[in-house]
Amino acid sequence: MKKSLKNIEPEHILIIQTAFIGDVIMSTPLIQAVCDQWPDAEVDILTRPESAILFSKHPRIRRIYTLDKSGHQSKYESFMDRVRELRPNKYDVAFSIQSSLTSSLLMLLCRIKIRVGFYRQKFINVKIYPPKGLHIRQRYMAMIEPFTDKTYSDETHLYLGMKDKQKADDLVGKINKNRKILIGFAPGSVRETKKWPASYWTELFILLKDKGYDIVFIGSPSERELCATIIHNAGLEAWNAAGELNLLESAALIHKLDLLVCNDSAPLHMGNAVNTPVYAFFGPTVKAFGCYPYREHDKILERDLPCRPCGKHGHDQCPLRHFKCMMEQYPLEIAQLIFERFTHESKT
Template structure:
């Protein structure tokens, strides 16, 4: 095969996790050019990624025109973790001869190879099944990976005057029930300062500014970058951090991709969905409850009206997990930061 396409236009976290499939495809077909289609606005995530020949952004407006664009590139195969009807239709119209997708995808009959969607395994392992269905001898690499340079890390540290080791705190989420309480994040921020000597750096998008401000106002010496960074700067902050404390959202997967210690709060969601943080220094903070899980994405409000999955997950339950992922005390670690 000369040209291979990976198609993933879902959320940022899904896009980060597809990096392991990209790597595995590139290593298996070392002579091929590998391309990625992602949602427009997210293409910066894969800047400098050595396993990709190119990234093609898609704004999800129109199908035939974009399918024609893909057809002109003459791909030999496409692997599609994305399971929408639109994706299956678009790839069918693109005329790519080998189209590999999941059997649970919308219009899955339009794929030439349908792969059983495995539940209760991590997303990266699920995605790799697409490749193994075509090549049982594939060179599999399950570790998510992204790239930022030392220069990018240095610039973002300079931008926010980060002279000391720091921890990233990510209190936001698109789904309100996925958000750990702001006062709990603040308690963790104080713990990181007092017990670990780490400056808490709060991150988030423009939409996360209100919750980030609530956390920031309660932590002395914290730095609030919410709404002040682009995707590359957010990645650089995570790559340069000593530890990441986050909700079940994309910073979890960025931390995995940069092999950073991470503690992730799980409330309405559970690890069995397959989106937990990966790595030797990755921990999930959660408590058992009769009502968990209540949905794959959480929701706008607690269905039971008590929100115990987050309220009862107190900071005192999280402190030991932070100590565990930081037990070696190596705050100067730079794994995941390129040259």
């Protein structure tokens, strides 16, 4: 589009973000910027069913629509249902955060005039060319730049409800009765090579408990067994909250922690969004991919190896069969980093 976009006043805006939970959280600065840029516009979201709850407490989101890519319906049926549902809303502007053909076709079929997306995406008429080397949240923020000269915050954020916070308060009250340091462990991930070994989590658990720290395990229902195994093998007590909390309740619990230790997975981004320090294990992935913990007191736990990175999303097994990127990050070394952190804090 050749005409200036700086003075447009859309009445109806659609934001499409159908990636996984971590990417959705990294989109929150852009979503907030869109809401702040056009405070009188009606802003709707299209996302995956599992991510919808992340926007349920957002004060400016009017409607949350979902596109189920792996449900009982075929992808085509689900897609056409959304087109029929969205077209009557007569959106003036749509932001497609993921560069997908599905999103492009949806915007075309919904007859949206201003279609914003990254330069490689098909059927986009406002193309975004972000600089290289940005954190993903900053890359997403580039999508608002054609519309304003203002600078908006690029910090991720989640809106939590009172019930979410109360559930976290109640749980912490049961775990952390003596006001000790409370550390969260999130040992799961979708891909096996993004997981620090379970036996190492057990050893780290023992080392931290010996120092008097309290531990709570966090994760999805599918990760509850992994957490239970780590606790059982340590022979110690810890609260296994994996599978007990929804995403916003989990975020509220993470907010109460003194530190979150996790893999390169969704809890990392939840920790950043609620301003809890994060120590994250990076194996097959690297900081250059842009999905790293970004706050001042965060740490990326990694080994410098010639075989890294071996894939943006990890693998089911190490391509070289040695898994050095995780196996050579030893529990005692990680424990020492944590001890030093809290020793330093106690002196300042």
